Amino acid sequence: MRNPFELDYDSVDGDSEPPTDFEGREDHVHQHQEQLQQRHLNLNFRPKQEDDGDRALLQEDEEQDDMKRRFIGTIDQGTTSTRFIIFDCTGVPIAKYQTEFRQIHEHPGWHEQDPYELVESVYICIEEAMKSFLALGYEISDIEAIGITSQRETALVWDWETGEPLHNAITWTDTRTVNLVRELKAKPGADDLKNICGLPLSTYPSSVTLRWMLDHLPDVRSAYDDGRAAFGTVDSWLIYNLNGGPQNKRLVTDVTNASRTMFMNLETLQYDDRLLKFFDIDKTKLRLPDILPSSDPEGFGKVAEGPLEGVPITSCLGDQASALVGHCAFSPGMAKNTYGTGCFLLYNVGDKPVISKHGLLGTVGFQLGRDRKPVYALEGSVAVAGSGVSFLMNNLGFFRDSRKVSDLAASVPDNGGCIFVTAFSGLFAPYWIDDAQGTIWGITAHTQKGHIARATMEAACFQTKAILDAMAMDSGKALTELAVDGGMSNSDICMQTQADIIQIPVERPSMHETTALGAAIAAGFAIDIWKDFSELKNMNRANRASFAPAMSVKASGKMYKKWSKAVEMSRGWAENEEEEDDDE
Numbered sequence: 097m098r099n100p101f102e103l104d105y106d107s108v109d110g111d112s113e114p115p116t117d118f119e120g121r122e123d124h125v126h127q128h129q130e131q132l133q134q135r136h137l138n139l140n141f142r143p144k145q146e147d148d149g150d151r152a153l154l155q156e157d158e159e160q161d162d163m164k165r166r167f168i169g170t171i172d173q174g175t176t177s178t179r180f181i182i183f184d185c186t187g188v189p190i191a192k193y194q195t196e197f198r199q200i201h202e203h204p205g206w207h208e209q210d211p212y213e214l215v216e217s218v219y220i221c222i223e224e225a226m227k228s229f230l231a232l233g234y235e236i237s238d239i240e241a242i243g244i245t246s247q248r249e250t251a252l253v254w255d256w257e258t259g260e261p262l263h264n265a266i267t268w269t270d271t272r273t274v275n276l277v278r279e280l281k282a283k284p285g286a287d288d289l290k291n292i293c294g295l296p297l298s299t300y301p302s303s304v305t306l307r308w309m310l311d312h313l314p315d316v317r318s319a320y321d322d323g324r325a326a327f328g329t330v331d332s333w334l335i336y337n338l339n340g341g342p343q344n345k346r347l348v349t350d351v352t353n354a355s356r357t358m359f360m361n362l363e364t365l366q367y368d369d370r371l372l373k374f375f376d377i378d379k380t381k382l383r384l385p386d387i388l389p390s391s392d393p394e395g396f397g398k399v400a401e402g403p404l405e406g407v408p409i410t411s412c413l414g415d416q417a418s419a420l421v422g423h424c425a426f427s428p429g430m431a432k433n434t435y436g437t438g439c440f441l442l443y444n445v446g447d448k449p450v451i452s453k454h455g456l457l458g459t460v461g462f463q464l465g466r467d468r469k470p471v472y473a474l475e476g477s478v479a480v481a482g483s484g485v486s487f488l489m490n491n492l493g494f495f496r497d498s499r500k501v502s503d504l505a506a507s508v509p510d511n512g513g514c515i516f517v518t519a520f521s522g523l524f525a526p527y528w529i530d531d532a533q534g535t536i537w538g539i540t541a542h543t544q545k546g547h548i549a550r551a552t553m554e555a556a557c558f559q560t561k562a563i564l565d566a567m568a569m570d571s572g573k574a575l576t577e578l579a580v581d582g583g584m585s586n587s588d589i590c591m592q593t594q595a596d597i598i599q600i601p602v603e604r605p606s607m608h609e610t611t612a613l614g615a616a617i618a619a620g621f622a623i624d625i626w627k628d629f630s631e632l633k634n635m636n637r638a639n640r641a642s643f644a645p646a647m648s649v650k651a652s653g654k655m656y657k658k659w660s661k662a663v664e665m666s667r668g669w670a671e672n673e674e675e676e677d678d679d680e
């Protein structure tokens with residue numbers, strides 16, 4: 097393993113936002129100190145004749161103060177960036193560090209990441225956030241557990257004996273497998289897969305990527321033939337390394353991440369031989385991670401080195417599942433939409449899986465302990481959301497900071513007739529159009545950058561509307577409000593547009609790190625900081641921003657109609673190259 101601190105971050109591509117320390121931390125600590133003093137005052141001057149109501153309130157205050165002195169650290173490893181955030185047990189972030197890493201696009205449609213850089217980014221964030229935490233007067237031993245949440249589906253293969261990656265990580269947005277998917281769809285049994293694992297065949301799940309690796313990468317193939325190849329998603333890779341890599345060889349994942357591989361049976365929560373056989377994977381040759389619940393006191397091991405050495409890792413969730421927990425969407429019918437690199441709407445369907453008939457995914461929402469039932473979700477996945485904004489910045493040079501997209505969008509009153517079908521990875525839910533590519537419709541001599549900026553953000557909003565319509569058909573119920581989070585949800589203009597397009601209010605929590613908070617909550621369940629969902633009823637509820645629909649139903653319907661037309665016109669652009677060659 098290279099030295100985790102060697103990476104030259106000046107050469108890293110991506111958004112130009114600097115790594116951020118948590119702003120407002122001092123305010124919070126000041127407030128925390130004042131509350132402590134207040135508590136002592138309360139105790140010193142407690143009236144002799146207090147009634148039951150006073151006593152209950154006092155007890156509640158004391159419990160809250162106790163929770164403010166207990167801490168959980170969360171690694172949030174997203175597609176674009178990595179964060180480490182330390183939360184107190186009232187859900188307030190006390191220290192944070194965030195950094196980016198390289199996105200490698202060697203060929204059109206290819207998207208890889210360096211496995212070492214992913215691990216390095218985690219160590220850097222831990223190191224820096226810990227400096228801030230300790231500077232506030234806290235101690236390492238105050239951190240009781242670590243939670244991990246990460247981008248899903250991104251596939252890695254490494255040598256289980258040496259810990260050496262056998263290739264870069266191939267991310268969930270990569271479309272090199274488009275022809276392979278066509279072939280697989282024609283195979284007997286293809287239509288049954290979704291009923292077992294909840295996912296449709298596409299370039300998205302890890303199974304298809306792994307098949308491509310085995311067929312095209314000789315190093316991966318020979319390690320597989322020798323029984324040395326370990327396969328995992330990013331969570332498994334990070335946990336393997338945090339536990340000391342080849343010294344401990346801990347190879348685990350959780351139910352939410354495993355549900356994205358297309359190898360796991362949604363009912364049994366174990367690998368299904370029919371799925372492995374379909375992808376021609378021999379499980380006696382490949383080392384697959386053990387599947388654990390999302391909260392587990394021991395299964396994910398502990399940190400082997402660095403400032404957090406010895407601290408147990410007690411939760412692991414895919415980032416979208418984690419955001420569902422972070423929104424405390426614990427009951428059936430609750431939902432959230434996260435606008436990060438992509439955009440993912442998860443709807444809690446309770447303790448039985450639902451297989452969608454309208455283009456959505458059946459997936460695991462969370463399982464907060466071995467003794468607790470899994471909770472399932474219906475998911476609508478949109479491949480491009482914040483990455484559309486990053487594209488305007490990095491590829492087209494529209495601005496130098498993704499936060500500026502809102503100013504650019506506000507420079508024009510509407511999209512000026514432009515519709516941007518941001519199909520950089522084809523179109524995901526609910527359309528599943530593999531052969532669409534990014535297309536801007538309606539350009540005239542009148543078109544300004546501001547129109548394109550609006551059209552980019554609107555694309556995620558229109559796809560969210562299509563997903564909500566599909567969800568209403570699958571579940572028989574329509575959502576009455578939409579809880580949101582993720583980088584692009586910081587744009588007020590985007591969230592207002594979202595409310596206008598879906599014609600229901602959009603609610604954004606004041607603390608935006610909902611994904612990381614979810615992993616902290618799951619980690620806390622494993623060590624009994626919380627035992628019941630009711631204890632979390634006030635978590636991150638105060639000071640929410642609410643965006644009410646401000647556009648007429650007619651105008652909104654007209655915009656959506658244009659979008660739907662543009663989607664239909666985008667079909668078929670990326671034709672099968674082999675067929676094209678044959679035609680010639």
Ligand SMILES: Nc1ncnc2c1ncn2[C@@H]1O[C@H](COP(=O)(O)OP(=O)(O)O)[C@@H](O)[C@H]1O
Nearest residue numbers: 174175176177436437482483498499583584586
């Ligand atoms: N203020 C903003 N307005 C619009 N887009 C933003 C803003 N801040 C960040 N983004 C976009 O959000 C994405 C990052 O969001 P984040 O939730 O950190 O994603 P991930 O978890 O996938 O790494 C980037 O693609 C960036 O372009």
Ligand SMILES: O=P(O)(O)OC[C@H](O)CO
Nearest residue numbers: 174175247248436437438
């Ligand atoms: O990086 P994000 O936050 O867009 O999430 C990526 C998803 O997990 C991919 O399925």
